[in-house]
Amino acid sequence: MLIINFSNGLNMGEVMKNSALRFQYVEHPFSMLIAAVLMTIVNKKVKTNPTISLGVVIMGLIAVGLFAFAFPWARVFGA
Secondary structure: OOOHHHHHOOHHHHHOOHHHHHHHHHHHHHHHHHHHHHHHHHHHHHHHHHOOOHHHHHHHHHHHHHHHOOOOHHHHHOO
16 A cells, blocks of 8 residues: 555556666665664664674674665766
8 A cells, every 4th residue: 555655556567667766666765674674773782782793783784785775866966
């Protein structure tokens, strides 16, 4: 239901063929959601443990990488 309202009834086959629409309606929301969940997990682990493990650091780097990938740079810089 949320996807239908979010995509305004777009044909998902056509959305997946068009790279700009695919980024806006598929890649951006899901990448940001996954990155936010990872950062929440990292935040909890950093607050509860006195030492930071390599796994937590890698998880944080993956989350930052997903944020950087999913950010609409072309809209910001007008490319």
